Amino acid sequence: FMLIDNGTIIVTGSSGYVASDLIPRLKRNHEVFGVDVYPSEHTSILADINSRNVSESIDNLSHNKFTLINLASTRLDFGVTADDYFRTNVGCHEAFLKSLSGNKIRKFIHISSVAAFDGKNISYSEELNCDDAYRATKYMQEELIQNWCNRQGIELVIVYPSAIFSDDPRSDTNIGKLQSVSKFIPFIPEIEVIKSLTYLPFFSQFIIDSVSDEIPAGKYLTIEKPSLTVSKIAQIMSGHSIKLVRVPFFSVILKIIANCLHVLGFFGKIDLNLTPNRVTKLFSDTSYSNVKFENIDTEIYASRNCEKLPEILVRLIK
Secondary structure (H helix, E strand, O other), X not given: OEEEEOOEEEEEOOOOHHHHHHHHHHOOOOEEEEXXXXXXXXXOEEOOOOOHHHHHHHHHHOOOOEEEEEOOOOOOOOOOOXXXXXXXXXXXXXXXXXXXXXXXXXXXXXXXXXXXXXXXXXXXOOOOOHHHHHHHHHHHHHHHHHHHHHHHOOEEXXXXXXXXXXXXXXXXXXXXXXXXXXXXXXXXXXXXXXXXXXXXHHHHHHHHHHHOXXXXXXXXXXXXXOOEEHXXXXXXXXXXXXXXXXXXXXXXXXXXXXXXXXXXXXXXXOOOOOOHHHHXXXXXXXXXXXXXXXXXXXXXXXXXXXXXXXXXHHHHOO
């Protein structure tokens, strides 16, 4: 979460990926306080968001109205239990909102996810696989915050990023791994499934503009355009004419391998990072750019950016 009192900003989730880019940009013009359960160079208050220390510290830091930006969430979208997702994405947020003084909040900016679109149609249970649990709890988190803001009469901005990437490859993200290896692979299987991406510097600027009221209350799809196929993304990022190889029944073959690895991983208690759910996700269209969502603006974010996704990807390899 991030809080802003004129020139002062408080960020919870300050050790996360988005915060690592956003906070230095905010510090150019604001005094920034970070809140997180994990220590980092941007963390001023080391505590979980549902602890009493956080609400008391926030009250002490600001006597005027501030803006609250929600970055706090489960750190992983894969590999933990449904209960882990529910506890952080829903339970902790419910306690945190109850501890806040609504009359001190001028504006609430919530960082949701495109996963919440699918989560709307998933009924939460402890038996859900990690992908579905992430989607379901992101939607529940959004609904919790929206209802709370409505009751408090607080202006709300919700943004929906897709897979986030930046100029610096990160080994803990799929697009980061692709950035690192794409220059060296001679060929890839042809995967004509369309994916959407969010470029972190553009996304950070959009949040900053929301803070300064350049972006009014509402819901915004925050992905780069145009959405591209997996093969096209890899081809552009390779920096050369990478060969695309058509492998018959590739998705079926990969699912069989994933099922085998999943069984081996279960007995060996090893996370092999290739599960049937991840294969399904790889071969699922997540373009979102041509889908009309009720009350969600799909144009403002993209229209503000001077570069298109293919241009950004080309620049990353230089």
